[in-house]
Amino acid sequence: MSIRLGIENVAWRVGGRAVLSGVSLEVGEGEVVAVMGRNGAGKSTLLDIVAGLRQSTGGVVRFNDRPAADWSPRERARLIAHLPQAVRPDLPFLACELVLMGRYPHTDRWFESDEDRAAVERAMRRTDCWGLRDRLVQTLSGGERQRVLLAACFAQSPQLLLLDEPSSHLDIDQQLHCFSLLREERERGVACLAVTHDLNLALTYATRIIVLAEGGVALDVPVEEASQRTDWLHLFSPRLTLSTTASGRSWVAYE
């Protein structure tokens, strides 16, 4: 199974304000796209629209050339996993129960099979949270919860990952680990859209950088090009410069 995501002229207006007005882009398999932009630029809105959580007020989203509206919720859930910014269940679910829910679109069995359980264990080991499996989700720290939610996305075995700030709450080492997992998923043909505010994580791990500003796509370039240019940094702040580390990597520094 492969994935091709097409976003054509997507718009989203709320209360007379156009959050998105005419966003178009195509994402193919194996791409790790960093979706960036300032607060309120519509990054989460764009991900929500692709995930089917919001109805766009204009334009069309296609998966494998088929309009999103023609996919049943279940078909869509087998193809796409969405990591929300925050999930705070009030009821006492265990971490492993939350990850098991990722298997929902794949089976009609009343209780999950051993195969499902194996997928859950694999996913939780990858995001380094297998040790948390019997903890109540309510008692996890922000970073621990984030790893559990990411495991739930991996357990869903999607072709397209939509991650809304996957590295928030994570310590530096876990942030690096999280993004290197996205590179691993890339090897398996999975496409990924990750919202992040960390320019250096994006330059290091993404294959492509998209910046949203004023309701549209202000920049859409491969990461190699982004690390050569400096004209896009003003989209975030006038106080950024691009420098080079000792190992030859491009690095965004603050002034």
Next chain:
Amino acid sequence: MTTAPRHSGQWLWIFAAAFCAAALLLPFIGPFGLDFGRVRAREEPDWSILIQLRLSRTLLGLCAGGALSLAGSLFQAMLRDALATPYTLGISAGASLGAVVAIWLGLQQIAGMPAIWMAALAGAAVVLALVVGGALQQRRVSAFSLLLTGLAANSMCSALIIVVYGLVSPTKSFSMTRWLIGSIDSVDYTALAGFVAMIALSAAIVMRQARSWNLMAVDPSWAATRGAHLNRLMLSGFGAGSVLTAATVALTGPIGFVGLVVPHVIRTRIGADHRVLMPCAFLGGGVLLAGCDAIGRVIVAPSEIPAGAVMAILGGPYLVWVLRQRSAL
């Protein structure tokens, strides 16, 4: 806090055993001591008291408690609030208003059935239509809009009940008070069979979707991105939950706390997996309500305390304790 791995299946068997034991043993509890030998020989009056009065009453208690407790666990998942009850959405307030109006007008029978039952069902149906209609105005049925319309329905019905109260004689207002506390009384087997059929059907609809309630209890968008049909799920849950609540309230009056206490206690013991929680809540709620009814009929014999009052006396302090635990978090 670490919880041991759950062996949920065994809980189901424990609750099922308690349910069967309650059905068999509770009919023998009552102010009039039954002689086992006379019952075996089917001698009167022991045999009639057991079968006509106590058994039907116990079965009603088991099903009513089960229905309320299941509806409680359903609404807690749908609204993602551990303190939601079958009454949060105003269904029972509507039923109560219907019953109070029937008592006020002195109606005895509607279409061959006791007037209070029919009026209670009609009241619940009106509120159901109003709340669903209100929530459907938006394209999506959200928990929040259901809660708000339910709140409005609840306070409107309570106000109207007070208005009716002011219009009636003391005798009638006494029977209204009595009905509003909620009690389990003996019913004839035809009515009981109809009630059990309604409860069984809606309980099956609710429990069949237990996997989806798990998703829903986390977050609606969590459910949607895992392939659940959100609107279909909310409507069928609200519909089946309302039937569970309305049918029960029509027969017993609004018995409080069972829908709150039972799912909550069971969740703290066996966790939030609705595939196990929901059947256990049904069985446990039935045992608790039938048990409270049995306590109520012996503790101040020869007079009786209604099961609703026994539940409230036990449930009130528990609710305070739950609230204290919550604020400590």
